[in-house]
Amino acid sequence: MRLLVVEDDVDLGPWLREALERAFGGADLVATLDEACAALKVRHFDLVVMDRRLPDGDAITLIPTMRRLNPRPSILVLTALDDPNDIAKALDAGADDYLAKPFEPVELIARAKAILRRSQLDQKGVSSVANLRFDTFARMAYVDDEPLILPRRELALLEALMRRTGQVVLRESLDNAVYGFDDEIQSNAIDAHLSRLRKRLRERGCKAEIKPLRGIGYLMTDGR
Amino acid sequence: MKLASRSIATSAAMLLGGLISAFLFCLVMGFIAFYGDEGDVAQYDIATEIQRSVEMDDSGQLGIKPNAKLMAFHRQFPRLWYLVTTPQSHVSYGPVPARVLASKGVWDPPQARSAYDTEGDSLRLSRSARVGTDSKFLIELGGAAYSSTEVVMSILREPDMTSIMLAAVVTIIILTTILVVPALIVRPVLRAAAAAEDIGSKDGVRLPIESQPSELRPLALAFNRALDRIDAATAEQRRFLSNAAHELRTPLTRLRTRLERVEDKEVRAELVGGLQSLSGTVTMLLQLARLTSQPTEMARIDLAATARDAAVREVPTALAGGVDLEFRGDATEMISGSAQAIGIGLSNLIRNAIQHGGGGGRVIVEVGSPRRVSVIDFGPGLGTAYQGRAVMEPFARGKQDSSGTGLGLAIVAQVAALHGGLFSIDKTPGGGSTATLTFPG
Numbered sequence: 001m002r003l004l005v006v007e008d009d010v011d012l013g014p015w016l017r018e019a020l021e022r023a024f025g026g027a028d029l030v031a032t033l034d035e036a037c038a039a040l041k042v043r044h045f046d047l048v049v050m051d052r053r054l055p056d057g058d059a060i061t062l063i064p065t066m067r068r069l070n071p072r073p074s075i076l077v078l079t080a081l082d083d084p085n086d087i088a089k090a091l092d093a094g095a096d097d098y099l100a101k102p103f104e105p106v107e108l109i110a111r112a113k114a115i116l117r118r119s120q121l122d123q124k125g126v127s128s129v130a131n132l133r134f135d136t137f138a139r140m141a142y143v144d145d146e147p148l149i150l151p152r153r154e155l156a157l158l159e160a161l162m163r164r165t166g167q168v169v170l171r172e173s174l175d176n177a178v179y180g181f182d183d184e185i186q187s188n189a190i191d192a193h194l195s196r197l198r199k200r201l202r203e204r205g206c207k208a209e210i211k212p213l214r215g216i217g218y219l220m221t222d223g224r
Numbered sequence: 225m226k227l228a229s230r231s232i233a234t235s236a237a238m239l240l241g242g243l244i245s246a247f248l249f250c251l252v253m254g255f256i257a258f259y260g261d262e263g264d265v266a267q268y269d270i271a272t273e274i275q276r277s278v279e280m281d282d283s284g285q286l287g288i289k290p291n292a293k294l295m296a297f298h299r300q301f302p303r304l305w306y307l308v309t310t311p312q313s314h315v316s317y318g319p320v321p322a323r324v325l326a327s328k329g330v331w332d333p334p335q336a337r338s339a340y341d342t343e344g345d346s347l348r349l350s351r352s353a354r355v356g357t358d359s360k361f362l363i364e365l366g367g368a369a370y371s372s373t374e375v376v377m378s379i380l381r382e383p384d385m386t387s388i389m390l391a392a393v394v395t396i397i398i399l400t401t402i403l404v405v406p407a408l409i410v411r412p413v414l415r416a417a418a419a420a421e422d423i424g425s426k427d428g429v430r431l432p433i434e435s436q437p438s439e440l441r442p443l444a445l446a447f448n449r450a451l452d453r454i455d456a457a458t459a460e461q462r463r464f465l466s467n468a469a470h471e472l473r474t475p476l477t478r479l480r481t482r483l484e485r486v487e488d489k490e491v492r493a494e495l496v497g498g499l500q501s502l503s504g505t506v507t508m509l510l511q512l513a514r515l516t517s518q519p520t521e522m523a524r525i526d527l528a529a530t531a532r533d534a535a536v537r538e539v540p541t542a543l544a545g546g547v548d549l550e551f552r553g554d555a556t557e558m559i560s561g562s563a564q565a566i567g568i569g570l571s572n573l574i575r576n577a578i579q580h581g582g583g584g585g586r587v588i589v590e591v592g593s594p595r596r597v598s599v600i601d602f603g604p605g606l607g608t609a610y611q612g613r614a615v616m617e618p619f620a621r622g623k624q625d626s627s628g629t630g631l632g633l634a635i636v637a638q639v640a641a642l643h644g645g646l647f648s649i650d651k652t653p654g655g656g657s658t659a660t661l662t663f664p665g
């Protein structure tokens with residue numbers, strides 16, 4: 001796993017590089033858009049963590065270039081600008097997520113993990129949360145590498161939740177993930193499926209947790 | 225002042241109507257003054273009154289019992305004379321000329337006739353004769369002529385077809401003026417106002433100048449210049465807030481990363497807590513500044529979706545605080561507002577509820593009809609001393625030792641004010657507080 005930090009602050013840059021390196025294995029630090037471009041040409045990065053305000057411009061201008069790369073790096077934008085318009089601009093440009101400064105170090109790592117997990121699921125078809133692993137191609141879930149046999153709909157629910165681990169998944173997105181257009185949706189069918197799924201995971205000693213949020217949806221966490 | 229604030233169009237129409245009727249009145253008056261009464265108008269009026277005053281008994285004997293109007297004519301015209309003749313008898317009043325008296329008893333109806341004196345160039349009616357009802361008597365009179373004013377008064381007293389027509393024409397002209405002129409003046413003004421309304425909060429849109437009537441052009445130009453200034457000020461403000469955000473948050477972030485190097489865990493936790501509260505204050509100050517200083521873009525939005533988004537955003541805070549966050553409200557609830565501003569307000573309410581009312585273990589975000597959203601907690605609730613407006617003022621806190629910044633509720637109050645809505649805090653039945661935002665339709 002290789003990460004690129006684009007940050008011109010002399011204190012924050014090295015600290016980010018260090019923290020991300022500790023969590024993900026390898027990270028490089030550049031301070032300007034030019035250097036970032038150069039670095040991206042030389043090698044592939046799984047995740048680019050970048051500050052918006054850089055000495056030679058707004059980092060958002062770099063996003064379209066990055067999205068054309070193959071394989072495409074995931075992008076986490078750090079911003080000290082809290083105007084909701086600024087945040088929307090970053091996401092519209094194609095950033096995977098944003099984090100407002102000042103942030104808690106654990107929050108940064110959690111966001112980076114979530115993004116990487118999602119991109120891995122997309123690119124390699126595998127995602128894992130704690131001791132739970134999901135293989136999209138084989139359509140199989142494993143707890144501690146032991147296969148977990150799940151009915152079709154529970155499997156679909158698990159995939160939808162794992163895809164967005166650490167983030168709230170709204171009930172209607174779960175409805176969409178499980179039911180086709182022609183299926184008749186019963187109002188509490190999802191809840192019934194999920195309660196069975198949670199029971200199964202608990203019985204198998206799965207450390208990942210699915211938290212129900214009444215009226216909102218569900219949230220998958222690594223249980224820590 | 226009062227006159228100035230009245231509608232220009234109505235004033236103009238009234239002025240025009242007044243001028244037209246005054247002009248017509250002067251025209252008529254001038255006509256009358258020029259031609260005057262040569263006796264025919266006055267003598268006609270008097271003859272009418274004489275006819276009403278004539279009494280005839282069964283034997284055909286004549287008598288005159290002057291009515292009030294005839295008495296008034298007697299007084300008005302000292303030289304008035306008249307002679308009423310029937311085949312059998314006659315009655316006279318005033319200095320009847322000998323020539324007329326001599327012919328009395330000559331009963332030759334039916335024709336009415338007039339006799340004119342010639343004085344210089346003008347003709348003057350000296351005598352008119354009139355045949356009574358059913359040709360029973362003949363009235364001859366003379367010695368009376370109205371002045372110009374009296375002619376008008378006479379016409380007004382007993383209007384004939386001509387004067388009624390004249391009055392009708394004047395009335396129609398005045399009515400048309402009052403109805404048409406305001407429409408003519410008001411339409412371009414209303415069009416300009418509609419264009420101004422359309423500009424709303426969109427940037428860079430201006431009133432069209434070319435299509436304005438020349439009177440409105442300076443106003444439209446001034447309006448556009450004012451918009452330019454406002455846009456420039458807004459852009460400047462936005463730049464300032466961005467810079468302030470950057471300049472405040474970058475050192476806070478730097479400081480936060482440095483705190484990671486503090487060895488003593490207890491000291492670090494304490495410092496991190498302090499820094500987090502400082503960061504929270506900075507965030508809220510920036511939010512408040514943004515809400516109070518920048519125009520809010522209003523749109524038709526679903527309050528339920530906006531509230532649920534806010535709840536979703538605050539799920540991590542709720543989990544960290546060990547609070548179950550619940551959302552209630554399935555139906556869409558359309559309002560006119562800014563999803564951004566309402567989102568910020570609700571986030572603050574939810575965080576507030578988690579922080580101060582989280583002891584209840586549960587916080588509910590509820591969207592109700594009509595256009596209402598509540599954040600309900602089951603904690604200790606606000607002390608009675610803080611109920612009401614005080615807590616909504618910036619930097620006011622429920623408790624002195626609380627860790628809040630005292631800005632959250634001020635932000636919510638500002639959001640409510642931006643939308644012309646209401647913000648209230650009540651007791652939750654069974655304990656806790658319920659903060660409610662109500663929006664207008």
